[in-house]
Amino acid sequence: xxxxxxxxxxxxxxxxxxxxxxxxxxxLKQQKNMKRELExxxxxxxQYRQELVDHFAQSAELLDTLxxxxxxxxxxxxxxxxxxxxxxPDQDNPFAKRLGKITNLEVDTSNQPPRDYSGSASGxxxxxxxxxxx
Numbered sequence: 001x002x003x004x005x006x007x008x009x010x011x012x013x014x015x016x017x018x019x020x021x022x023x024x025x026x027x028l029k030q031q032k033n034m035k036r037e038l039e040x041x042x043x044x045x046x047q048y049r050q051e052l053v054d055h056f057a058q059s060a061e062l063l064d065t066l067x068x069x070x071x072x073x074x075x076x077x078x079x080x081x082x083x084x085x086x087x088x089p090d091q092d093n094p095f096a097k098r099l100g101k102i103t104n105l106e107v108d109t110s111n112q113p114p115r116d117y118s119g120s121a122s123g124x125x126x127x128x129x130x131x132x133x134x
Contacts, residue, residue, distance in 0.1 A: 074095075077095055078095035081093055081094075081095045083097070
């Protein structure tokens, strides 16, 4: 009779153990799947960020090239307009006003602030007392 009770408890123990093992492995599989998806999403996000950085770097380079080409074109137009029409009054020549400025223009590659940057207030945000006083 003792071995029958032992056998019954053994079968019940195996059934309960199988049930618990089945429930925990399902949760473990879901957890592993979620972790895998999270890692995949992080990797894709990092790839997207890198592509975005590369895109903006290339765009900045293209804009820089475009700016230099525009300045070259403007210099060419200003020079040829004064060469081809020397008798044209300055007020009729749209390039004459900037011709002196353009010929002295150089690309600033230093880390200095732009020339139009002032360290002091520009007057846009001054109080009305200080603007009326001057």
